[in-house]
Amino acid sequence: MERTGADIRFENATVTYPNGHAGLKGITLDIPAGQMVGVVGLSGAGKSTLVRTINGLVPLSAGSIAVGGHTLTGRGGTQLRGRELRELRSNVGMVFQSFNLAKRTTVINNVLMGRLYHSPAWRTLLGAWKNDDVELAMRALERVEIVGKAYEPAASLSGGQQQRVAIARALAQRPQVILADEPVASLDPPTSHVVMRDLARINAELGITVVVNLHFLDLARTYSERLIGMRAGEIVFDGTGAEADEAVFESIYGRSLTAEDVLEARAEL
Amino acid sequence: MSQAAAPSAPYMGQRPSKPRRGRPTAAAVVVLAAITVWAGLGVGVDLAAIGRNWQNAVVNTTQLLQPDYAFFPKTIPALLETLNMAVIATFIGSLLSVPLAFLASRATNPNAPLLGAVRFGMNLIRSVPDILYAAILVAVVGVGALSGIMALVLFNVGIIVKLVSEALDAEDLGAQEAALAAGATWTGANRSAMLPQILPSLASQVLYTFEINIRASTVIGLVGAGGLGILIDNVRSFFRYHELSLIILEILVMVLVLEALSSALRKRLV
Numbered sequence: 001m002e003r004t005g006a007d008i009r010f011e012n013a014t015v016t017y018p019n020g021h022a023g024l025k026g027i028t029l030d031i032p033a034g035q036m037v038g039v040v041g042l043s044g045a046g047k048s049t050l051v052r053t054i055n056g057l058v059p060l061s062a063g064s065i066a067v068g069g070h071t072l073t074g075r076g077g078t079q080l081r082g083r084e085l086r087e088l089r090s091n092v093g094m095v096f097q098s099f100n101l102a103k104r105t106t107v108i109n110n111v112l113m114g115r116l117y118h119s120p121a122w123r124t125l126l127g128a129w130k131n132d133d134v135e136l137a138m139r140a141l142e143r144v145e146i147v148g149k150a151y152e153p154a155a156s157l158s159g160g161q162q163q164r165v166a167i168a169r170a171l172a173q174r175p176q177v178i179l180a181d182e183p184v185a186s187l188d189p190p191t192s193h194v195v196m197r198d199l200a201r202i203n204a205e206l207g208i209t210v211v212v213n214l215h216f217l218d219l220a221r222t223y224s225e226r227l228i229g230m231r232a233g234e235i236v237f238d239g240t241g242a243e244a245d246e247a248v249f250e251s252i253y254g255r256s257l258t259a260e261d262v263l264e265a266r267a268e269l
Numbered sequence: 270m271s272q273a274a275a276p277s278a279p280y281m282g283q284r285p286s287k288p289r290r291g292r293p294t295a296a297a298v299v300v301l302a303a304i305t306v307w308a309g310l311g312v313g314v315d316l317a318a319i320g321r322n323w324q325n326a327v328v329n330t331t332q333l334l335q336p337d338y339a340f341f342p343k344t345i346p347a348l349l350e351t352l353n354m355a356v357i358a359t360f361i362g363s364l365l366s367v368p369l370a371f372l373a374s375r376a377t378n379p380n381a382p383l384l385g386a387v388r389f390g391m392n393l394i395r396s397v398p399d400i401l402y403a404a405i406l407v408a409v410v411g412v413g414a415l416s417g418i419m420a421l422v423l424f425n426v427g428i429i430v431k432l433v434s435e436a437l438d439a440e441d442l443g444a445q446e447a448a449l450a451a452g453a454t455w456t457g458a459n460r461s462a463m464l465p466q467i468l469p470s471l472a473s474q475v476l477y478t479f480e481i482n483i484r485a486s487t488v489i490g491l492v493g494a495g496g497l498g499i500l501i502d503n504v505r506s507f508f509r510y511h512e513l514s515l516i517i518l519e520i521l522v523m524v525l526v527l528e529a530l531s532s533a534l535r536k537r538l539v
């Protein structure tokens with residue numbers, strides 16, 4: 001029943017924010033289906049902008065991004081909108097730093113949000129979900145080993161549990177791509193590893209393409225087969241974790257590596 | 270750790286001086302007092318009138334202190350009508366208000382022209398007092414409970430939409446963003462991500478509106494819009510102050526009891 005991942009192809013992708021700030025400076029990047037990519041860089045480097053263009057949360061100013069069978073373009077081209085944009089988004093799950101759950105409703109209701117694209121309006125309005133959708137949501141919760149909490153309010157869960165619910169919500173979409181924007185930045189080190197392992201397992205078992213922004217270099221090296229370093233809206237490194245030596249760190253961070261840049265060192269403090 | 274914190278340490282360690290607030294407060298009191306005096310002069314408040322009419326006042330007050338309990342059975346239909354009006358208006362008003370509140374909040378309605386139009390309409394609806402709605406509707410629809418219910422519904426929509434759309438404005442938008450990112454429509458995202466978040470404050474608003482309606486439904490009756498108000502108007506125009514006294518007592522008890530119930534419920538909600 002699961003589908004395989006999708007390619008993501010950036011062509012000169014450019015984002016200029018309304019205030020004139022250049023978020024992405026003509027990125028060209030090819031991510032093959034089923035790859036797990038870690039994106040690292042300083043705060044403000046453009047990591048969030050990069051992943052948020054992939055599902056159209058941030059519109060391109062120029063260039064294009066092809067995801068699966070869809071192409072997002074800048075203002076010059078025919079921008080994806082309406083149902084077509086929503087169809088692209090339904091194939092792309094997203095995990096956020098602050099979990100982005102509706103805290104006052106149940107875990108299962110949160111996971112079912114991953115089925116909204118496929119649910120007719122009347123069912124959505126009445127909250128009358130199809131049995132198939134509930135089944136998909138339950139299976140997604142089983143995959144992140146938190147199905148026992150299905151009928152608890154999301155607010156009653158710990159941070160790590162909430163992030164796993166958010167991953168289940170993305171999985172319930174049966175996506176071809178999962179984007180994660182600093183998914184462990186609000187979690188303690190042991191919980192960070194649990195969440196990263198979940199993402200890596202999903203990538204390995206389901207073949208879903210995963211793009212994950214990480215502030216910490218060591219996490220990115222441990223869990224991703226490919227590392228992309230960003231600085232000031234540009235890609236300054238693209239290779240494996242093993243290739244990322246001290247000189248590469250300097251090119252990404254503009255200085256040598258410090259304890260601030262790795263999770264384990266911070267955990268020891 | 271200690272090194273990183275070092276530069277800011279002396280600043281955080283110093284006691285700040287107490288911020289001064291005294292003068293603006295005093296100035297505000299003076300301004301408010303001046304406005305009140307000016308307003309009193311404007312409407313020609315005549316304190317002496319109370320002195321001139323005191324005999325009349327004593328007679329009427331004595332009558333008002335002696336309710337005519339035998340009149341009670343005759344007030345029951347009007348009392349029930351008032352309650353019915355309040356319940357029906359609260360129900361219909363709330364149903365209409367939920368979609369309108371989502372259209373009136375910046376957080377849930379991305380369509381700027383529509384947002385502006387809905388907000389403008391809501392401001393208009395809210396700017397008309399309930400008793401005026403009742404007077405107009407009695408003229409258009411006729412004397413009776415229907416006019417009263419319609420007046421209360423308009424009045425309620427104005428209140429609930431304002432308060433609920435403000436609750437939506439203040440709500441965290443993370444879950445809505447996640448739903449939109451999963452391919453949901455705005456309606457779908459608002460229904461599944463925003464509605465559960467504001468449900469407690471919506472329920473509280475509805476109960477509060479019901480409390481207001483109990484009181485308002487007695488007043489709007491005075492212009493013919495059904496319920497106890499019509500009865501009040503009748504007995505008052507025949508100077509039957511013992512009977513008026515009983516009606517006032519009934520309203521007092523009803524409002525106190527229902528308000529106590531409703532606020533007990535509301536406390537458990539939020």
Ligand SMILES: Nc1ncnc2c1ncn2[C@@H]1O[C@H](COP(=O)(O)OP(=O)(O)O)[C@@H](O)[C@H]1O
Pocket residue numbers: 017018019021022023041042043044045046047048049050
């Ligand atoms: N909505 C926005 N409007 C203007 N500038 C923005 C906006 N969002 C992000 N930026 C700017 O774009 C740059 C990249 O931001 P972001 O992609 O969030 O970086 P990162 O996720 O790596 O911290 C930053 O300088 C940030 O200030």
Ligand SMILES: [Mg+2]
Pocket residue numbers: 044047048049181182
């Ligand atoms: Mg970011």
